[in-house]
Amino acid sequence: MEKTFLIKPMLDEIYPVIDYGKGVYLFDRNGKKYLDAASGAVTANIGHGVAEIVEAMMEQAKKVSFVYRSQFTSEAAEKLAAKIAEWTPGELNWCFFVNSGSEATETAMKMAIQHWQERGNQTKTKILSRWVSYHGITMGALSMSGHPSRRARFIPLLEDFPAINPPYCYRCPYNLEAPSCNYLCAKELETAIKRIGPDQIAAFIAEPVIGAAGGAISPPKDYFKQIKMICEEYDILFIADEVMTGFGRTGTMLACEQWGVVPDIVALGKGMGAGYAPIAAAVASEKVMEPILAGSKSVMSGHTLSANPQSCAVSLAVLEYLEKNDIMKEVDNKGVYLKYQLEKLKPQFNFIGDIRGKGLLLGIEFVADPITKQPFPRKLSVTQKIIEHAKDKGLLIYPAGSGIDGVNGDAVIISPPLTITKREIEELVFLLKGTFTVFSDEINT
Numbered sequence: 001m002e003k004t005f006l007i008k009p010m011l012d013e014i015y016p017v018i019d020y021g022k023g024v025y026l027f028d029r030n031g032k033k034y035l036d037a038a039s040g041a042v043t044a045n046i047g048h049g050v051a052e053i054v055e056a057m058m059e060q061a062k063k064v065s066f067v068y069r070s071q072f073t074s075e076a077a078e079k080l081a082a083k084i085a086e087w088t089p090g091e092l093n094w095c096f097f098v099n100s101g102s103e104a105t106e107t108a109m110k111m112a113i114q115h116w117q118e119r120g121n122q123t124k125t126k127i128l129s130r131w132v133s134y135h136g137i138t139m140g141a142l143s144m145s146g147h148p149s150r151r152a153r154f155i156p157l158l159e160d161f162p163a164i165n166p167p168y169c170y171r172c173p174y175n176l177e178a179p180s181c182n183y184l185c186a187k188e189l190e191t192a193i194k195r196i197g198p199d200q201i202a203a204f205i206a207e208p209v210i211g212a213a214g215g216a217i218s219p220p221k222d223y224f225k226q227i228k229m230i231c232e233e234y235d236i237l238f239i240a241d242e243v244m245t246g247f248g249r250t251g252t253m254l255a256c257e258q259w260g261v262v263p264d265i266v267a268l269g270k271g272m273g274a275g276y277a278p279i280a281a282a283v284a285s286e287k288v289m290e291p292i293l294a295g296s297k298s299v300m301s302g303h304t305l306s307a308n309p310q311s312c313a314v315s316l317a318v319l320e321y322l323e324k325n326d327i328m329k330e331v332d333n334k335g336v337y338l339k340y341q342l343e344k345l346k347p348q349f350n351f352i353g354d355i356r357g358k359g360l361l362l363g364i365e366f367v368a369d370p371i372t373k374q375p376f377p378r379k380l381s382v383t384q385k386i387i388e389h390a391k392d393k394g395l396l397i398y399p400a401g402s403g404i405d406g407v408n409g410d411a412v413i414i415s416p417p418l419t420i421t422k423r424e425i426e427e428l429v430f431l432l433k434g435t436f437t438v439f440s441d442e443i444n445t
């Protein structure tokens with residue numbers, strides 16, 4: 001039996017030891033092959049084992065691996081910031097590098113609060129968010145998160161930030177359909193702002209496509225336009241948490257571009273280093289940074305490894321790889337094909353409630369009854385069971401859902417590397433069908 005000292009005592013589970021990865025596949029040291037249909041945690045966007053990235057890593061290491069961000073900058077960091085400014089829409093020109101998505105959303109939150117402080121407004125400190133959301137695991141990020149099971153233990157230590165309903169059309173709280181619903185869930189933002197007072201609110205944060213908490217919940221067409229209009233009307237900054245959706249996951253650099261919306265601040269992570277290095281960023285517009293630069297001159301945040309040259313060089317190589325191979329261009333087509341293949345499974349398994357998402361960020365929600373949409377009882381741990389059966393079959397998929405009764409049901413995310421081929425998509429769906437067959441037999445016996 002393998003010893004996994006750090007992990008086993010926490011999860012009481014023994015993980016396979018991965019030996020190497022190539023493309024969409026991972027291989028453990030017993031020779032078992034896994035199709036990574038989750039890109040790890042929606043991270044390995046360009047697949048595993050890309051030699052060019054390893055070379056870029058080595059080249060940078062030969063020059064310098066670390067300089068302290070308060071003393072120096074580096075060519076890698078400067079080039080990366082320029083590339084991100086070039087790729088992001090509007091005037092999102094100011095890049096603050098951090099090491100994880102949670103740090104990125106917390107930095108975005110701090111930027112928003114600091115923006116208003118520098119403009120002489122000390123009371124605009126609340127961040128509005130949505131139930132069914134995940135913005136990270138640190139205390140500030142958890143305060144903004146609508147992820148009950150991850151918040152539960154720490155509630156006394158969290159800020160009680162207000163949250164509104166998400167655009168969860170499959171379980172619409174108003175029992176209506178878009179667009180005739182008039183986007184009542186977006187209008188909840190206005191109601192909340194009026195109730196709390198715009199002078200108390202720094203920003204509204206949202207994931208363009210809700211990931212871990214919901215299972216790729218994609219909004220109806222004009223939802224984010226409405227949100228942005230309300231934010232502008234009441235002088236509230238709009239933070240897009242694109243940690244999961246950024247860098248082409250939905251086919252455009254930012255998912256917000258799908259709906260023609262430019263946020264004031266964006267949190268990026270995951271695909272930014274594509275798993276080759278820990279790197280993330282909060283990117284702010286000129287409008288957000290102007291008072292900060294005129295006042296304190298810098299953002300009141302930072303970590304020892306912020307803008308680490310090694311991580312920046314890796315991220316730059318990842319972006320160049322995306323660019324050189326024109327990877328984003330194909331995402332929409334691949335996503336449509338994968339969704340089409342998944343839809344074919346729906347009539348075969350009556351526990352498939354909803355198939356949704358955008359680009360190569362797709363989700364499947366499981367239900368006990370497809371007509372009433374009744375979720376499975378939580379104690380059945382349906383998501384966990386399906387993930388385990390998939391792993392046995394050599395397929396990696398990502399768990400989603402809020403983790404408590406009454407919020408939403410069980411769901412998984414299907415988010416393979418953006419480099420996946422048509423044949424690999426077919427293999428993915430074949431393995432998923434096998435997984436669902438095992439689960440179906442299990443619940444029907």
Ligand code: PLP
Nearest residue numbers: 100101102134135136211243244
């Ligand atoms: N924001 C979103 C939308 C995420 O999906 C995640 C991670 O899953 C985070 C923030 C936190 O990122 P990290 O796990 O790198 O801290």
